[in-house]
Structures are given as structure tokens and as C-alpha cells.
Amino acid sequence: MQADAKAVKRPGQGLHHECIEKLPGGLISGVVLVDGTVRRSPTGNSDFVNRLLRHYEAKSWNGAPRYLGRDEEGRDTLSYVHGYVPWRGGNPAVASSAALAALARLVRAAHDLTAGHPLADGHEVVCHNDLSPKNTVYRSADEPLEPVALIDWDLAAPGRRVHDVAHLCWQYLSLGPGTDPSWASRRIREVADAYGVASADRQELVSKVAWWQERCWRGIESGAAGGDAALISLREAGVPEEIRAAHAWVTHHQQTLEADLASD
Ligand SMILES: Nc1ncnc2c1ncn2[C@@H]1O[C@H](COP(=O)(O)OP(=O)(O)O)[C@@H](O)[C@H]1O
Ligand SMILES: [Mg+2]
CATH class of the missing domain: 3.30.200 (Phosphorylase Kinase; domain 1)
Known part of the structure; x- marks a missing residue:
């Protein structure tokens, strides 16, 4: 610091x-x-x-x-929420079964508190829209990691539960090149079970990961083209290319990633 x-x-x-x-x-x-x-x-x-x-x-x-x-x-x-924020990224402990299940339950609790509330404005719930390890405070760095709070609610808006669950899968499982798709498929299933994702939403979950990725790299490109300083620095750091590669990876491995969601 x-x-x-x-x-x-x-x-x-x-x-x-x-x-x-x-x-x-x-x-x-x-x-x-x-x-x-x-x-x-x-x-x-x-x-x-x-x-x-x-x-x-x-x-x-x-x-x-x-x-x-x-x-x-x-x-x-x-x-200020005391604890451990894995902001440097790449801590594989965020993707342990126990840490993911606890996280999915925390997100479920956030959603359930807004379902049917005026803040959700007729949509299913209020979504966080930026769930990622660097926006999560864990009790400590001791494993298994225990998430205690979600921070950085800047992008929160009315939306669908499956959108946040898909973003969560993308970010905590590092869905992109270098990740084993069969391992990821098992973890996606665990997240869906711990959250209690409805069966219709399960069918859309992996497609929604790709949807987020495309939206994200396009958003950075167009914001940077429009002169937004923060997005220009993300572009200079090569972030849109990384996300495009992750998008191509998810699309290529979609069937494998969905395999465990489909099984009983
Ligand atoms: N309420 C909070 N409690 C603890 N740490 C926080 C809190 N808010 C922000 N942080 C720390 O500051 C970092 C940046 O804050 P964040 O709200 O994520 O901003 P940004 O929109 O720039 O990502 C977080 O990754 C976290 O390490
Ligand atoms: Mg943040």
C-alpha cells in the first residue's frame, strides 16, 4: 500500500x-x-x-x-471491511470448492434481499455486475478462503440473477486460455448448485459468460476510442485482447464447460 x-x-x-x-x-x-x-x-x-x-x-x-x-x-x-482482498489476481484459492460455494451463497443472499423490491425496478434482482476476486473481501488469506463482503458496487443495476452468476464464473474461474475446461465445468456446476440456479438459467449460464466477455472488450474499446482515460490505459495494457482471447476460448469450449451442468 x-x-x-x-x-x-x-x-x-x-x-x-x-x-x-x-x-x-x-x-x-x-x-x-x-x-x-x-x-x-x-x-x-x-x-x-x-x-x-x-x-x-x-x-x-x-x-x-x-x-x-x-x-x-x-x-x-x-x-472499510477488514480482511484479505486478492487484488493481484491469480490466487487459485478463490476457486476452491469451499470458497466458491460460500461466495455463491453470499451472492444469492444479496440477490434475494432485492428480489421484488423497488430497487430491482421490476427486474428479477439488483445485480452487482462486477463480481471478481479483487472486489471481494475474504476473512483472511487463510485457506479455505471465506468471503465476507462484496465491494465496488459502482455498476450495480436491476438485472437477472444468471448475469451475476456468469460474471462470477468468468472471473473466479479465470475462464480463458490456460484453464482446464473439464475442471472449470465441474466448478461451474458447483457454483450453480451452491447458488441454486434455476434450470432454465443453467442452460444460459455459459452463453452469458461469453456475452459478458464480448460486452466487456467492446465497452473498453469504444470507451477508449471516446477518450476515457481509464479505459485508454486498459487498452494500452492489452486488456481488450486478453478478453477477446478469453471469449474465443469460452466459445470454443462451450460444450465441455456445459457438460457438468447438464448431468444429474
Ligand atoms: N469498503 C472497502 N473495504 C475494504 N477494502 C476496500 C473497500 N473499498 C475498496 N477497497 C479496496 O480498494 C480497492 C479498489 O476499490 P474498488 O471499490 O474496487 O474500486 P475500483 O472501482 O477502482 O475497482 C479494492 O480492490 C479493495 O482492495
Ligand atoms: Mg474494484
Whole structure:
């Protein structure tokens, strides 16, 4: 972690020293830790996300950070969830059967709390839309990893359960070149069982992984072409090519990836 001190002038308080740490793992929002709480610049979706986090709080659900309001610089303030975030990626422990099953149950709980609620706006549930290891806080780095909270709800929106489950499979199972498709098929089945994915949705699950991948690389390309600085740096880092290769891999291995979902 990179830590530095910044002098901030607050009205009526003279010069106040905040301890600021740049949090690792964020590619987009420049999220910082200030005096023990997370601060992030508001986005066009912040009002929705803040209502969602307040809803989880009202339901006493601890699987998301608490929304604590806006700070004096207009940033959203969130509680810091202590634990281990595998933000560097590549920790195979996120794909153990036990860690995945616990994660699937956590996502199921998040979804069930919004099913039929006005926040879901007539859709099945509110989806997180960016489920990935670097957006997951685990209790500690001890194995089996135990997920305690989902963070980075920036992209949350009304949607279908299967979309989040597919994104989860893509990200935690690293569905792309270098992964064994038969191993992945067993894990996808375990995720579907732990979540309790309905049979009609099971049939769409792997197609939805490919759908996410295509949407993602196209989104980065078009945002970068439109001048978005964060997306330009992702493009320069070769991210769209990696995702295109992952998309081609999923499409090529689709039958194998679906094999265990189809069996009893
Ligand atoms: N509420 C939180 N509790 C603990 N860690 C957090 C929290 N919010 C963010 N982080 C840390 O900061 C990183 C970046 O935050 P995130 O919300 O994922 O931003 P970005 O949109 O940039 O990905 C995360 O990967 C995590 O390591
Ligand atoms: Mg993130």
C-alpha cells in the first residue's frame, strides 16, 4: 500500500492532517482510505448504489460495506471491511470448492434481499455486475478462503440473477486460455448448485459468460476510442485482447464447460 499524508483545510478547524492511503486493486476509481474509511468520487450511479447499501444495512446484511454519507470534499464515504482482498489476481484459492460455494451463497443472499423490491425496478434482482476476486473481501488469506463482503458496487443495476452468476464464473474461474475446461465445468456446476440456479438459467449460464466477455472488450474499446482515460490505459495494457482471447476460448469450449451442468 502506498501511504502519504495530505494537509486538508476544513472550515473552522484549521489545518487538519488526514492519513490517506491509496487502496490497491482499483483500476478505475482512485479509491482512497481516509481516517479509516473508504472515499470514492461519486459517479452517475452513486445515488442508486447508496440506496442499495442503505437497504442492505436496513436488512442487517453484512455482505456489503456501509454507506456513511458524503464527506466535505463531496466524496462518498464507505466503511472499510477488514480482511484479505486478492487484488493481484491469480490466487487459485478463490476457486476452491469451499470458497466458491460460500461466495455463491453470499451472492444469492444479496440477490434475494432485492428480489421484488423497488430497487430491482421490476427486474428479477439488483445485480452487482462486477463480481471478481479483487472486489471481494475474504476473512483472511487463510485457506479455505471465506468471503465476507462484496465491494465496488459502482455498476450495480436491476438485472437477472444468471448475469451475476456468469460474471462470477468468468472471473473466479479465470475462464480463458490456460484453464482446464473439464475442471472449470465441474466448478461451474458447483457454483450453480451452491447458488441454486434455476434450470432454465443453467442452460444460459455459459452463453452469458461469453456475452459478458464480448460486452466487456467492446465497452473498453469504444470507451477508449471516446477518450476515457481509464479505459485508454486498459487498452494500452492489452486488456481488450486478453478478453477477446478469453471469449474465443469460452466459445470454443462451450460444450465441455456445459457438460457438468447438464448431468444429474
Ligand atoms: N469498503 C472497502 N473495504 C475494504 N477494502 C476496500 C473497500 N473499498 C475498496 N477497497 C479496496 O480498494 C480497492 C479498489 O476499490 P474498488 O471499490 O474496487 O474500486 P475500483 O472501482 O477502482 O475497482 C479494492 O480492490 C479493495 O482492495
Ligand atoms: Mg474494484
